[in-house]
Amino acid sequence: MAGPTLQQNYFQITCTCTTSPYLFLGPACTFALLACPSCASNFTGGSSVTLYGLGLEQVSALSVSGRPVRFSSPMPHTLSEQGLTADVLAALQQHMPTATSVQSIQIQTPNLVSFTSNTSDAWSSFFSPLQPTSLVLLSDVSRSAVASGLNGALVNPEASYQSLTATLSVDNSTHNYTSLLYYTSSNCLEGGTFGDDGRGGCELCPEGAYCPGGGRAWPLAGYWSVSEFVAPLSCLVPESCPGVDAFAKSLSATVNTQVCATNLGYTNTRCATCITPGFYQMGARCFSCGSVADQLTVLMWTLIIGGVALLCLAVAIAALQVRRLVRFTQWFITLQSVAVVSVSGVTHIPYFTAQLTTAATYVRNIHIHHLLMARAR
DSSP: OOOOOOOOOOOOOOOOOOOSSSOOBTTTTOBEEEEOTTOEEETTOOOEEEEEEESGGGEEEEEETTEEEOBOOOEEEETTOOTHHHHHHHHHHHHOTTOOEEEEEEEEOOOOEEEEOSSSOTGGGGGOTTSOOEEEEGGGOOHHHHHTTOOSSOOOOOOEEEEEEEEETTTOOEEEEEEEEEEESOSOOSTTEEEEOSSSSEEEOOTTEEOOSSSOOEEOTTEEOSSTTSOOEEOSSGGGOOOOOTTSOOOSSSOOOOOOOGGGTEESGGGOEEOTTTEEEETTEEEEOOOHHHHHHHHHHHHHHHHHHHHHHHHHHHHSOHHHHHHHHHHHHHHHHHHHHHHHHGGGOSSSHHHHHHHHHHHHHOOHHHHHHHHHO
């Protein structure tokens, strides 16, 4: 006779993986491709690139634009190492202070192009590259497309990011990274070079940029650019432009170089505009408007301090003798000169920046000559 069935309740512990600035994956959120600082390859392949990450022992397969690639066994790296490894680990520690090591694997980039010849059977030419007349990106080619007319002029594939797909052994899941591996027809693939100089050489990386190779320039902190393919511009307020962290790069579909410190109120070209409502602009800097109570408090103190300062100035000008008045005027003009410089200089002071900027602006904007003209009358 069958016994009673015991009904049990089960629960499953799940976690939400971190997605920014690193994308962690897997059932326990232990896998992440952190960076590939110099992942650039010619379309003909053959470049050796290094991927840095955590949990790389979980990778069972890698492919580039649908083509399987071989990869090395994960190699551990610790704090004692230098170069790119140290940069990747330093970037990781900003978000994970307890991290003491990363891993790396190397892959050989595959050939993503094939040659077609002027034959009636264009499809068979993919397998007969002895007489090339056309260079075609494989991922853009189908049998019907080839048969219908890819049989003549040279086709130069447009430089672009190619998808890198990782398969994890722990759950057999696949994950695509669409802005990690860059393919180009340029021969300037080394880090530190910007692009072809038109004379058979490569341009040096422009000021304010990190150049991962392939004609790309990622703005450093204090710089901004419209895209990764143009030299960056310096920002009027350095802290308004955080730049692109080459060693903690977002793995989104595009590389965003128009990065502004929106938490500080900056936006638009060169991060030179303040976000409104919520922030106001004084000089080149943005300041938070705060709550209504904060604004009323600032306004009240502004009226009190401004009124007292003007009263003291008026009394001093009216009561002082000519010689002392001249010295007082010289002193005040010197103070205003210092205030003009201070409006920009106090932006580098870590404490009471807003208050000091406001005070310097008040002193700068006092027109003492109006009071002097009043006494002269």
